[in-house]
Amino acid sequence: MAVAFPVSPLVSATRSSITPTKQVQEDPKTTPTDSFSLGYFKNCRTLNELKQVHSHVTKKGLSHSPSSVTKLIASCAAVGTPESLDYARKAFELHNEDEGTTGSLFMYNSLIRGYASAGLGDEAILLYNEMVVAGIVPDKFTFPFVLSGCTKAVGFCEGVQVHGAVLKMGLEEDVFIANSLVHFYAECGEMNHARKVFDGMLERNVVSWTSLICGYVRRDFPEEAVSLFFEMMEANVSPNSVTIVCLISACAKLKDLELGEKVSAYIGEAGVKLNTVMVNALVDMYMKCGAIDSAKRLFTECVERNLVLCNTIMSNCVRQGQVQEALDVFRGMLQQGPRPDRVTMLSAISACAQLGDLLFGKQCHGYVLRNGLEGWDNISNAMIDMYMKCREQEMGRRAFDCMAKKTVVSWNSLIAGLIKNGFVESAWEVFNEMPESDLVSWNTMVAALVQESMFEEAIELFRVMQNEGINADRVTMVGVASACGYLGALHLAKWILTYIEKNDIHCDMRLATALVDMFARCGDPQSAMQIFNEMAERDVSAWTAAIGAMAMEGNGERAIELFNEMLRQGVKPDEVLFVALLTACSHGRSVDQGWHLFRSMKSVHGISPQVVHYGCMVDILGRAGRLEEALDLIKSMPMEPNDVIWGSLLAACRTHKKTEVAAYAADRITELAPERTGIHVLLSNIYASTGKWTEVAKVRQQLKEKGVHKVPGSSSIEVNGTIHEFTSCDESHPQKIPIALMLQEIICRLKDAGHVPDLTNVMVDVDEQEKEYLLGRHSEKIAIAFGLISTAQGMPIRVVKNLRMCIDCHTFSKTVSRIYEREITVRDNNRFHFFRQGNCSCCDHW
DNA sequence: CTAGGGTTAG
Numbered sequence: 001m002a003v004a005f006p007v008s009p010l011v012s013a014t015r016s017s018i019t020p021t022k023q024v025q026e027d028p029k030t031t032p033t034d035s036f037s038l039g040y041f042k043n044c045r046t047l048n049e050l051k052q053v054h055s056h057v058t059k060k061g062l063s064h065s066p067s068s069v070t071k072l073i074a075s076c077a078a079v080g081t082p083e084s085l086d087y088a089r090k091a092f093e094l095h096n097e098d099e100g101t102t103g104s105l106f107m108y109n110s111l112i113r114g115y116a117s118a119g120l121g122d123e124a125i126l127l128y129n130e131m132v133v134a135g136i137v138p139d140k141f142t143f144p145f146v147l148s149g150c151t152k153a154v155g156f157c158e159g160v161q162v163h164g165a166v167l168k169m170g171l172e173e174d175v176f177i178a179n180s181l182v183h184f185y186a187e188c189g190e191m192n193h194a195r196k197v198f199d200g201m202l203e204r205n206v207v208s209w210t211s212l213i214c215g216y217v218r219r220d221f222p223e224e225a226v227s228l229f230f231e232m233m234e235a236n237v238s239p240n241s242v243t244i245v246c247l248i249s250a251c252a253k254l255k256d257l258e259l260g261e262k263v264s265a266y267i268g269e270a271g272v273k274l275n276t277v278m279v280n281a282l283v284d285m286y287m288k289c290g291a292i293d294s295a296k297r298l299f300t301e302c303v304e305r306n307l308v309l310c311n312t313i314m315s316n317c318v319r320q321g322q323v324q325e326a327l328d329v330f331r332g333m334l335q336q337g338p339r340p341d342r343v344t345m346l347s348a349i350s351a352c353a354q355l356g357d358l359l360f361g362k363q364c365h366g367y368v369l370r371n372g373l374e375g376w377d378n379i380s381n382a383m384i385d386m387y388m389k390c391r392e393q394e395m396g397r398r399a400f401d402c403m404a405k406k407t408v409v410s411w412n413s414l415i416a417g418l419i420k421n422g423f424v425e426s427a428w429e430v431f432n433e434m435p436e437s438d439l440v441s442w443n444t445m446v447a448a449l450v451q452e453s454m455f456e457e458a459i460e461l462f463r464v465m466q467n468e469g470i471n472a473d474r475v476t477m478v479g480v481a482s483a484c485g486y487l488g489a490l491h492l493a494k495w496i497l498t499y500i501e502k503n504d505i506h507c508d509m510r511l512a513t514a515l516v517d518m519f520a521r522c523g524d525p526q527s528a529m530q531i532f533n534e535m536a537e538r539d540v541s542a543w544t545a546a547i548g549a550m551a552m553e554g555n556g557e558r559a560i561e562l563f564n565e566m567l568r569q570g571v572k573p574d575e576v577l578f579v580a581l582l583t584a585c586s587h588g589r590s591v592d593q594g595w596h597l598f599r600s601m602k603s604v605h606g607i608s609p610q611v612v613h614y615g616c617m618v619d620i621l622g623r624a625g626r627l628e629e630a631l632d633l634i635k636s637m638p639m640e641p642n643d644v645i646w647g648s649l650l651a652a653c654r655t656h657k658k659t660e661v662a663a664y665a666a667d668r669i670t671e672l673a674p675e676r677t678g679i680h681v682l683l684s685n686i687y688a689s690t691g692k693w694t695e696v697a698k699v700r701q702q703l704k705e706k707g708v709h710k711v712p713g714s715s716s717i718e719v720n721g722t723i724h725e726f727t728s729c730d731e732s733h734p735q736k737i738p739i740a741l742m743l744q745e746i747i748c749r750l751k752d753a754g755h756v757p758d759l760t761n762v763m764v765d766v767d768e769q770e771k772e773y774l775l776g777r778h779s780e781k782i783a784i785a786f787g788l789i790s791t792a793q794g795m796p797i798r799v800v801k802n803l804r805m806c807i808d809c810h811t812f813s814k815t816v817s818r819i820y821e822r823e824i825t826v827r828d829n830n831r832f833h834f835f836r837q838g839n840c841s842c843c844d845h846w
Numbered sequence: 847c848t849a850g851g852g853t854t855a856g
């Protein structure tokens with residue numbers, strides 16, 4: 001007989017639990033020594049202690065008795081580390097070999113339980129199958145253990161088979177087994193199955209309710225969890241500490257502070273003892289609800305520093321962008337514990353990624369390597385992200401390549417990283433090559449196309465997604481809505497809204513904001529405001545979208561009303577919001593209101609105006625023709641004016657035909673941003689409009705020398721879901737002949753109605769007739785003509801143009817709206833124009 | 847015997 005197990009030389013004499021202190025009562029079936037020694041097993045808390053007891057038992061020649069092996073296995077399972085289970089497994093197998101038997105039911109149960117609770121679910125399943133093959137019939141204790149293993153090993157199919165075995169043995173009414181089934185299905189995301197098992201139970205205890213409640217919380221149905229909790233109370237089942245933890249977790253997900261406080265009060269009233277897990281859950285809930293003071297109070301009251309609490313605080317700080325605070329907690333942990341684990345490192349690496357702090361990121365990488373945490377794929381994934389966000393795509397790539405087991409998240413992090421570093425095409429290649437893509441991969445690519453201003457391609461990719469049977473979620477729809485907004489395609493916008501409703505896509509604040517913005521850009525402020533009004537909560541971005549909608553419509557007054565309403569509701573304005581507000585003043589031509597808001601930024605709201613805000617003010621003053629005032633403002637700026645500022649001034653000069661200031665502004669722009677070639681076009685437009693042809697020629701010469709060409713004007717119109725795009729003098733459309741005929745008819749009818757072509761904006765010095773021809777072929781006119789022939793009488797026509805409309809096209813549109821009795825909307829690169837019965841919503845100011 | 851806190855990518 002060999003001693004099978006290494007015996008630790010460090011026989012501990014220090015622990016009293018190892019030293020017998022009292023007489024154990026004699027057991028008639030075993031010798032006194034036997035029961036005396038074996039009793040030590042269950043006192044062991046670590047593998048080392050177990051090994052010592054085992055060595056003691058072996059010396060007494062007891063190690064082969066079934067009761068010894070059984071107790072050893074049970075104790076190893078209780079210790080619950082992979083090493084202790086390994087030790088138990090060896091004892092188990094050795095015993096079976098030596099005795100020529102299979103293990104007993106109890107041994108199997110203990111080992112399966114150990115594997116399941118150590119998170120080694122696949123081992124638990126294997127052992128269960130082995131046991132069944134060996135002809136040992138599982139009992140009612142086996143099933144809860146093996147089911148718990150199935151949840152942890154992604155063993156859904158195995159679990160369903162176990163369920164079958166349970167039914168076969170007629171054990172489905174056992175409350176422990178039914179509870180385990182509820183938990184199993186819930187963990188696998190099959191809430192309907194979980195619910196079915198729960199509903200079929202004749203007897204339910206607090207664990208049954210808690211398992212289902214917890215399942216709903218984990219699968220992101222916190223409302224369902226809360227209502228189930230109240231159902232449980234009505235059924236007169238008292239919650240215990242586990243139920244309460246689940247409920248707090250639901251409050252955190254719902255960001256329902258009120259309910260969270262009630263739960264907290266309930267704990268006190270019901271006299272439930274506050275334990276560590278509850279404190280952790282409460283701190284998490286308070287932080288997610290933004291009640292930082294309550295979180296801090298609990299934190300300081302809690303004397304014990306525990307790892308999960310530190311991790312809770314760190315992850316919440318990182319998520320809320322309080323990255324420095326997260327790293328402070330991390331530094332504290334390194335100095336005085338608790339020792340950071342892999343979850344800690346996940347937050348720390350994520351913090352470095354957000355900060356773009358490569359140095360600290362590398363230090364974290366070092367800690368990960370020193371502590372052997374790199375085998376965990378989440379850590380490697382976070383590291384890919386970190387290096388990519390620190391603009392170290394080589395390192396990110398290397399972190400990716402080093403991974404033995406790449407997950408979808410690894411691929412997605414790589415794709416997102418490549419896009420962030422400007423390699424969209426490489427990202428596209430990776431996207432097509434990756435072994436399995438998921439929703440996040442698609443969403444990343446849709447968002448990337450939007451970011452690259454490839455809006456039609458983004459919509460197209462969304463269509464491919466649908467053909468592939470991939471269900472879009474709210475993140476997809478944010479990208480799609482944003483693309484649609486830039487395209488200004490109202491039919492598509494309406495379709496998108498219906499799609500979201502039909503597919504039951506949850507409309508959170510971000511998506512709702514995207515939809516408000518989409519409808520605003522598509523020229524449907526009513527729909528935009530309807531969505532805005534239905535929003536349950538609105539942050540500053542939501543208000544900005546709504547104010548932006550008013551700005552695009554030129555409704556300055558309503559924009560200000562919205563702003564005041566926002567202040568009443570206690571939402572703090574930010575820099576971006578003031579851009580929307582000032583733009584609204586600009587389009588609403590409210591100079592005084594603009595000045596008032598601009599001055600209040602610093603004095604009332606504590607926000608220092610940035611260059612962009614000065615730009616808005618210059619725009620406001622410029623449009624009103626107060627060019628001297630605008631110039632003074634530019635000179636008083638605390639920072640250097642940039643090319644955008646001068647661009648605003650230049651644009652104003654065009655409207656008010658101030659060539660001298662225009663030339664000065666254009667020079668400043670050329671100094672600051674020589675690559676901004678569009679400026680020369682604008683300048684030559686200004687000269688052309690005042691008839692200064694020599695100047696025009698000069699500018700055109702400069703343009704030629706620099707190899708610059710005018711950005712071609714283009715207009716698009718959506719008919720029956722297809723977007724048709726036209727450039728000026730475009731003859732590429734399949735229906736070019738009917739379009740040309742229609743255009744000719746319109747021009748004739750306009751002339752009859754007394755319309756005189758306004759040639760001032762034609763930049764080319766050609767004869768009047770040629771000018772008239774060119775003017776008549778501006779892209780928006782072609783698009784409108786196409787709209788008239790391809791849509792039914794009385795239907796509105798909506799056109800999107802990439803440049804600002806010229807004065808002649810503006811008059812043209814007004815007259816067409818009257819003669820043909822059509823509502824026409826043109827969105828140019830600046831704002832909306834609603835033409836109706838010969839008038840425009842901009843009142844001829846744009 | 848069953849249930850509970852912190853976890854990366856868009």
